[in-house]
Structures are given as structure tokens and as C-alpha cells.
Amino acid sequence: MSFYGKAAAGLVALTLAGGGAAYIASVGGDVMSMAQAVADEMTCYIIREYNGGAALFREGDEQPLVVYHLPADGVNAADMEMLKNGIRLRSMDEVLRLLEDLDIESDIY
Numbered sequence: 001m002s003f004y005g006k007a008a009a010g011l012v013a014l015t016l017a018g019g020g021a022a023y024i025a026s027v028g029g030d031v032m033s034m035a036q037a038v039a040d041e042m043t044c045y046i047i048r049e050y051n052g053g054a055a056l057f058r059e060g061d062e063q064p065l066v067v068y069h070l071p072a073d074g075v076n077a078a079d080m081e082m083l084k085n086g087i088r089l090r091s092m093d094e095v096l097r098l099l100e101d102l103d104i105e106s107d108i109y
Contacts, residue, residue: 045095048086054104056095059088071103 044059055064075083079102089095099105 045089045092046086047083047089047095047098049080049083054083054102068099068104071105075102075104 045065046057046059047054048057050064050067053070054068056066056068057064074080087098089098
């Protein structure tokens with residue numbers, strides 16, 4: 001085979017290998033983003049009493065994500081008991097709904 005034939009074959013091989021690597025990287029990226037989406041869906045949040053107020057925690061974390069002040073007129077006894085035990089929620093939508101139900105205002109807009 002001539003020098004030019006070998007060079008052309010080498011370029012074709014490199015192009016195929018590069019395209020294959022790009023495909024693998026693209027599929028790997030898709031798998032990673034899908035895994036992150038599943039992890040985000042499985043993440044649970046907990047709202048519980050914290051230093052006289054309420055705080056939002058990611059399940060398993062000791063540091064709160066957000067600290068809230070309780071309403072001036074307080075929270076009823078049953079809700080306060082639930083806050084002391086911690087209320088487990090599966091999404092930020094549920095968190096926002098609970099905060100609204102308890103009249104706890106968020107500083108995050």
C-alpha cells in the first residue's frame with residue numbers, strides 16, 4: 001500500500017475512533033444527567049423545629065438549607081409537635097405547600 005493509502009486509512013481509523021469516543025462520551029453524559037435527575041427526585045427534605053423557629057434540611061444533613069421564623073401568633077400545638085419530630089417531604093413543591101399551610105413565610109423568592 002502506498003504512503004498516501006496508509007495515511008488515508010490512518011485518518012479514517014482516527015475519525016471512526018474519535019466519533020466512537022464522542023458517542024460514548026455523549027451517552028455517558030446522558031446517563032450521568034439521568035442519574036442526577038433520579039437522585040434529585042429521591043432526595044427528601046425535612047422541616048423541623050430549629051432554634052425556636054423552623055428550618056429546612058436535606059435528609060441526612062445536619063446543616064439547614066434555610067431557617068424560617070415562625071408566625072408571630074405561633075403554630076398550633078399539633079403542628080408544633082409535628083415540627084419537633086420533623087416533617088418529611090419529597091419535593092420543593094411539598095415544602096412550599098407546607099410552609100404556606102403553616103403560615104411560615106420564606107425569605108426566598
